Amino acid sequence: MRRFALPRLPALAASTLLALALTATAAQGHGTPAPEHGHGARAVHDLHFGSRVAVPPGGTARATVHCPHGETPTGGGGAGSDGVHLVASTTHGGDDWTVRGFNGSDDAPGTLTPFVACAEHGARFGGNGPQTTLAPGVNGSVSNSCPSGEVVTGGGWDTSDDRVFVTQGIATGDQWTVRGANRTGDGQGPSVTLMCSDRPHSQHTGRQVLVKPGQTASATAVCPPDEVPTGGGGSARDDTFLNGSAATADDRGWETRATNTGTEPQTLYAQVICAAP
DSSP states (O other), X not given: OOOTTSOOOSSOOHHHHHHHHHHHHHHTTOSSOOOOOSTTOOOOEEEEEOOOEEEOTTOEEEEEEEOOTTOEEEEEEEEEXXXXXXXXXXXXXXXXXXXXXXXXXXXXXXXXXXXXXXXXXXXXXEEEEEEOOBOTTOEEEEXXXXXXXXXXXXXXXXXXXXXXXXXXXXXXXXXXXXXXXXOSSSOBOEEEEEEEESSOOEEEEOOOEEEOTTOEEEEEEEOOTTOEEEEEEEEEOTTEEEEEEEEOTTSSEEEEEEEEOSSSOEEEEEEEEEEOO
């Protein structure tokens, strides 16, 4: 199973090359015309990893990746190395996706790589928030929903402190839910980043994997053969913190990675959100 420590940089993904080829063919008057935009129209999606940044021991770092000109995110995520937890995976409505990673190691440097799924007119930014405030040592969730007639294309989160760790970011129909664990000494918590569309999307969950205490594991979910990822996430138990959430190496699904910081075995599963290209 691919580990996030080796993201694809900076070559274009196969889906990106396909999208460029289709655009060029349509522009020359050959083959299928470019799809119309508007309600219910399909959008060509492409997937991009950004540049890897270093995360110092006990510190944090940010990394941002931009969509190509004329495109905006449908979803996103990132990849932290072992010990680097994704305490933010978000956009603020522009053409970019930003991740923030906290390195829980006292002596080992880590890395962080951002990821974004893009499309022209592919999604509507549903906003940042709400945020919930959790008491010290408490785990809890917060959700936001797309307007009536729209569904989630992808989502993310932010946290009010780098020691609020995320255990879940997942869609259910028109709703995106984030669950966090407050490991600070005062009231802090996670917030929601929501992406929506009126176009058809499907949501698929992969099989659960076991994460032993002190270990890191990956789980994957796969799109149907005629669809591509627009976003995704995953879900783990309360002491198992997400440190990776991005498209799989073949661009056909989603991989979620998490570290079990507790004393009991926990489970992890991935979710992918898909649409026809």
